Amino acid sequence: xxxxxxxxxxxxxxxxxxxxxxxxxxxxxxxxxxxxxxxxxxxxxxxxxxxxxxxxxxxxxxxxxxxxxxxxxxxxxxxxxxxxxxxxxxxxxxxxxxxxxxxxxxxxxxxxxxxxxxxxxxxxxxxxxxxxxxxxxxxxxxxxxxxxxxxxxxxxxxxxxxxxxxxxxxxxxxxxxxxxxxxxxxxxxxxxxxxxxxxxxxxxxxxxxxxxxxxxxxxxxxxxxxxxxxxxxxxxxxxxxxxxxx
Amino acid sequence: xxxxxxxxxxxxxxxxxxxxxxxxxxxxxxxxxxxxxxxxxxxxxxxxxxxxxxxxxxxxxxxxxxxxxxxxxxxxxxxxxxxxxxxx
Numbered sequence: 001x002x003x004x005x006x007x008x009x010x011x012x013x014x015x016x017x018x019x020x021x022x023x024x025x026x027x028x029x030x031x032x033x034x035x036x037x038x039x040x041x042x043x044x045x046x047x048x049x050x051x052x053x054x055x056x057x058x059x060x061x062x063x064x065x066x067x068x069x070x071x072x073x074x075x076x077x078x079x080x081x082x083x084x085x086x087x088x089x090x091x092x093x094x095x096x097x098x099x100x101x102x103x104x105x106x107x108x109x110x111x112x113x114x115x116x117x118x119x120x121x122x123x124x125x126x127x128x129x130x131x132x133x134x135x136x137x138x139x140x141x142x143x144x145x146x147x148x149x150x151x152x153x154x155x156x157x158x159x160x161x162x163x164x165x166x167x168x169x170x171x172x173x174x175x176x177x178x179x180x181x182x183x184x185x186x187x188x189x190x191x192x193x194x195x196x197x198x199x200x201x202x203x204x205x206x207x208x209x210x211x212x213x214x215x216x217x218x219x220x221x222x223x224x225x226x227x228x229x230x231x232x233x234x235x236x237x238x239x240x241x242x243x244x245x246x
Numbered sequence: 247x248x249x250x251x252x253x254x255x256x257x258x259x260x261x262x263x264x265x266x267x268x269x270x271x272x273x274x275x276x277x278x279x280x281x282x283x284x285x286x287x288x289x290x291x292x293x294x295x296x297x298x299x300x301x302x303x304x305x306x307x308x309x310x311x312x313x314x315x316x317x318x319x320x321x322x323x324x325x326x327x328x329x330x331x332x333x334x
Contacts, residue, residue, distance in 0.1 A: 010281055016289060092302040100305065117303045125296035132260040132288030134272060162305030187306040188297065202300070209293040225282035226290075230253055234290045237257040244298035245325060246306055 008135050019208035020138070023122050026201040028141040031119075032151055033112045033195065036143035039119050041076040042085055043140055046123040048074050049089035059091050065099075080108050081116060088120045093243030100162045110163055111152055111194055118198035125205055149197075156194050166193035178203055180213065188246065210235075249278045253287060260291045 004021050005012045012020075027043050030036050049055060052072040058064040064087075073082040084103060087095060104110055127137050155170025167190070168179045174196040179185040192199045207213070211231065215223045224231065239246075252275050259271035276284045308316070320326055 010285065012285055013282075016285075088299050088303045092299040095302050095305075097305055100303075114304070117300060120303075121296040121300050124299060125292045127292070128260060128295040129288045129292030131268070132256070132272065132291050133285065134269075160307045184309070187309055188301055191300050191304040191306045202296075206293060206297070209289040224286040226253075226279060226286050229247060230249065230287075231290050233247060233250055233253050234257050234287055235294045237254045238261065238291055238294040239298050241258065241261050242295065242298040242302075244301055246298075246301035246308060 004138065005135075008133075010133060010135075013208075016208045019205055020126055023126060023201060023205050024138060024141050027119055027122055029144045030146040030148050031115050031195070032149050032197055033109070033115045034119075035148055036146065038077070039115075040140055040143045041074070042081065042116055042119040043123045045074055045077055045082060045085045046089050046120045047127065047137065048072070049086040052086055052090065055086050055090040064091055064094050080106050081112075084108065084113060084116050085120055088117055089124065097162050114163055114192050114195045115198055118192055118195065118202060121202060122205065125202075125209060129209065152194070153196055159190070160187065161191060163191070164194050165190040166196070175199065249275070252278050256287060257291050260288070261295065 004024070005017045028036050028040055031039055034042070049071075054067065054069040054071050057069070058067045061067050071079075071082050071086050073079075073086075077085070080103060087099070100113070103113060108116075130137050153166055153171070153174050155172065155174075156164045156166050157170070159165045159167065166175060168175070168185050171179060171193070175185075175189075175193060178189055178193075178196075178199055189199065189203070192202065203213075210216075211223055219228055222228065226234075252271070255267075256271040256275045259268040262268070272284065275287060279287065307313075
């Protein structure tokens, strides 16, 4: 077991602990559009969002757009980034394309937006698991120095989602190992492809915290201590609670 | 499904705010599925709590074949009201 979970009261699969270590290191490194310091700040703000009074009032309102105010933030990020972090963390089921377009019109680039969503998702995946097991949240890692790469994949273009994405025909090597070779890529795999490095990191988490792609439909054997059926029951229940249509 | 109710209760408790409910659900699932089962269940809950956010924040639609295959039970369950297209 990696050092990450060395002192927890319960054992975690070695492969899963290693995946979490990789994910946590990824959050702290410079990304494509944000440096390590900002990425770690996004991670911290993701945790802070749960105690935001504005978010709570919006969540309880019939429409989140009816409630105005200022987020209770840690003061390390711009207001627009805080808005994205808090809304994605606390009320994702009521995000709208109009809201997204407003975010981009306010100055956040589409690429920056996708990377913020990815960092939030990494933190939520790991923190939620910790909560389920009764563990303390992992300590945030020290940010690594360096500049973001600012590399946008050349083939990314508007498609069926709010954000531009990479179709398999345009992806080149950017999505190797993510897009299957023998069938169309699921939209969830394309969702963050505007920032391929985030997709690779997040789907590494998927493979270890859920199932690898080849295992998802392999019902000839069980890959976890709980069966495929039980895994899918959990997944469906969580998605229903989050009101996630996809 | 054996332990189905325990699994659902665990997912609800992890996403909820009642600590006593979570403690109870965690203990019940651990007794039924063992530590490895509890760990894997928590992993799945965590992963889907995250991946739901990616889907909702990027506005991805259902794939055409999935939409066609699920049209009847989506309608029966009233799920279409959560669709991205309804959230403009």
